[in-house]
Amino acid sequence: MAERRFQLYDTTLRDGTQQEGLVLTVEDKLAVARHLDAFGAGFIEGGWPGAIPRDTEFFRRARTELDLRTAELAAFGATRKPDTLVTTDPQVRALLEAETPVVTLVAKSHTRHVELALRTTLAENLAMIAGTVRHLVRAGRRVFVDAEHYFDGWLLNREYALEVVRTAAEAGAEAVVLCDTNGGSLPDGVGAVVADTLAATGARLGIHCHDDSGCAVANTLAAVDAGADHVQGTAHGYGERCGNANLFTVAANLVLKRGRTDVVPVERLGRMAETGRAIGELTGVHAHPAAPYVGASAFAHKAGLHASALRVDPDLYQHIDPARVGNAMRTLVSDMGGRSSIELKARELGYEVSAGSEPVARAAARVKELENRGYSFESADASFELLLLEELTGGDLDQPFEVDAWKVGVERRAGGGVRTEGSVRLRVDGAPLSATGTGNGPVNALDRALHQALDTFFPELSRLELVDYQVRVLGSGADGGPGSAAAARVLITFTDGRRRWGTVGVDGNTVTASWRALLDAVRYVLLTERGADHRTGRRAAAPATAAAG
Ligand SMILES: CC(=O)SCCNC(=O)CCNC(=O)[C@H](O)C(C)(C)COP(=O)(O)OP(=O)(O)OC[C@H]1O[C@@H](n2cnc3c(N)ncnc32)[C@H](O)[C@@H]1OP(=O)(O)O
Numbered sequence: 177m178a179e180r181r182f183q184l185y186d187t188t189l190r191d192g193t194q195q196e197g198l199v200l201t202v203e204d205k206l207a208v209a210r211h212l213d214a215f216g217a218g219f220i221e222g223g224w225p226g227a228i229p230r231d232t233e234f235f236r237r238a239r240t241e242l243d244l245r246t247a248e249l250a251a252f253g254a255t256r257k258p259d260t261l262v263t264t265d266p267q268v269r270a271l272l273e274a275e276t277p278v279v280t281l282v283a284k285s286h287t288r289h290v291e292l293a294l295r296t297t298l299a300e301n302l303a304m305i306a307g308t309v310r311h312l313v314r315a316g317r318r319v320f321v322d323a324e325h326y327f328d329g330w331l332l333n334r335e336y337a338l339e340v341v342r343t344a345a346e347a348g349a350e351a352v353v354l355c356d357t358n359g360g361s362l363p364d365g366v367g368a369v370v371a372d373t374l375a376a377t378g379a380r381l382g383i384h385c386h387d388d389s390g391c392a393v394a395n396t397l398a399a400v401d402a403g404a405d406h407v408q409g410t411a412h413g414y415g416e417r418c419g420n421a422n423l424f425t426v427a428a429n430l431v432l433k434r435g436r437t438d439v440v441p442v443e444r445l446g447r448m449a450e451t452g453r454a455i456g457e458l459t460g461v462h463a464h465p466a467a468p469y470v471g472a473s474a475f476a477h478k479a480g481l482h483a484s485a486l487r488v489d490p491d492l493y494q495h496i497d498p499a500r501v502g503n504a505m506r507t508l509v510s511d512m513g514g515r516s517s518i519e520l521k522a523r524e525l526g527y528e529v530s531a532g533s534e535p536v537a538r539a540a541a542r543v544k545e546l547e548n549r550g551y552s553f554e555s556a557d558a559s560f561e562l563l564l565l566e567e568l569t570g571g572d573l574d575q576p577f578e579v580d581a582w583k584v585g586v587e588r589r590a591g592g593g594v595r596t597e598g599s600v601r602l603r604v605d606g607a608p609l610s611a612t613g614t615g616n617g618p619v620n621a622l623d624r625a626l627h628q629a630l631d632t633f634f635p636e637l638s639r640l641e642l643v644d645y646q647v648r649v650l651g652s653g654a655d656g657g658p659g660s661a662a663a664a665r666v667l668i669t670f671t672d673g674r675r676r677w678g679t680v681g682v683d684g685n686t687v688t689a690s691w692r693a694l695l696d697a698v699r700y701v702l703l704t705e706r707g708a709d710h711r712t713g714r715r716a717a718a719p720a721t722a723a724a725g
Pocket residue numbers: 224226227228254255256257282283284293294295324357416
């Protein structure tokens with residue numbers, strides 16, 4: 177007998193959109209479908225035509241606008257209503273009118289649900305399933321049946337749950353998907369029920385798990401181990417309540433841990449992190465940073481002892497090579513790290529340094545001391561790089577300009593609005609210059625004054641743009657006093673249109689903290705962009721750096 181292909185079935189566009197706060201336009205849905213197809217999902221469930229107008233529209237547009245290379249599109253819907261004819265059921269007609277190669281029907285397999293929610297008899301429910309499946313198969317559709325509440329239903333009335341599976345399979349369903357609809361099952365129970373159902377019915381089984389017990393992925397793997405070879409899930413585990421099984425985690429586990437080669441092509445797995453980011457952008461709901469495999473922190477290392485081992489061999493603190501799922505290892509610099517963390521971070525930034533060198537030891541000590549005063553370098557790579565350069569150059573880092581003074585004033589004039597003015601007095605190559613800027617607040621006014629003064633000398637600064645500003649009160653311990661006199665940490669993210677980088681400033685005065693972060697951003701651009709003009713700062717042509725290491 178020819179071996180059956182494993183079926184990876186994505187329901188991001190149907191069950192995924194049942195997540196609170198996740199709303200997609202038709203355009204978004206088409207774009208998400210393209211990403212899932214490129215990733216290698218075998219099936220993409222697009223929504224419920226006939227029930228949700230947006231989904232009806234999605235399937236209409238999909239016919240001409242979706243050119244799926246790997247995936248088959250599936251329309252989702254219910255069986256015919258009780259005591260009606262399948263041929264006249266408007267919802268069943270809408271499923272056919274979606275013109276998809278696949279239709280997935282949701283059907284009740286739990287006796288209480290049949291009687292209380294559907295308000296019909298157990299026999300009529302079986303007739304609804306058999307009749308609807310046959311009708312769709314006769315119309316040329318591949319049909320899957322999602323057996324809702326299967327695991328709870330099996331516990332209450334095993335014989336009836338099994339009968340639902342047999343009925344669907346005998347009517348022509350390609351796979352019967354056992355659903356842990358309430359998401360409360362645990363892996364041992366799921367494995368046992370799947371094994372029992374397989375033995376009793378011989379039907380091809382799928383699995384659809386919700387995450388209410390935090391076990392959706394584990395339950396999915398248990399079902400596969402017990403013989404299911406059709407797996408449903410969603411990107412990032414989006415879905416009703418606590419979500420569905422995370423399809424990325426499931427796929428990576430099956431390929432990389434179970435050695436299955438028929439889930440997604442292994443080279444496509446290398447695009448998984450990118451697919452996850454793209455879908456996060458479209459939905460506005462990004463992966464949790466700690467999400468397995470694709471999360472931004474999935475391979476980020478903070479502890480110094482971890483860094484010291486990773487320096488020798490990344491395998492020592494990573495379960496896989498992150499490149500296999502398109503992610504990358506990162507080192508976080510903080511007071512929890514030592515010289516090894518500095519070396520790894522420096523290497524990540526392009527510097528060849530060694531943990532045993534004096535500059536690295538000094539940089540590690542300064543990070544500890546500054547973080548103790550409230551600094552945080554984890555998301556301020558640019559400020560860290562400046563600190564590193566200061567140590568690598570023994571304090572002789574070129575300063576493209578010097579600051580003599582700055583001030584900022586906020587004034588509300590009688591009858592007028594609030595005016596904020598910042599001014600700076602600087603020196604470039606020893607020549608004094610001053611400039612003033614107005615803005616909608618002190619940071620904006622100082623930023624404008626700096627640009628006013630420097631952009632003619634350093635045109636690359638004109639591309640510098642602040643994209644995020646965060647302030648965090650640190651309490652009285654760090655250069656501040658109690659209450660509103662508390663010190664503040666300011667984290668600023670900048671872009672020049674190509675790259676993004678973060679800087680940090682801390683002070684008892686929020687404006688001074690902001691000024692420090694602003695100044696780091698300007699210095700960072702000048703040192704990293706001007707390259708050869710600044711002997712100390714350029715990493716690619718940095719003999720001083722290499723020597724220091
Ligand atoms: C487990 C899952 O997540 S399955 C997917 C669930 N997704 C959705 O519900 C999203 C789309 N749903 C909808 O747009 C609407 O709920 C509709 C169009 C399906 C139904 O809308 P309405 O007719 O207004 O009814 P309502 O939303 O109150 O649902 C109750 C009806 O659904 C029926 N129903 C409940 N479960 C099922 C089921 N599994 N199969 C068939 N019908 C069902 C009930 O018997 C009731 O029908 P009745 O009014 O003829 O007695």
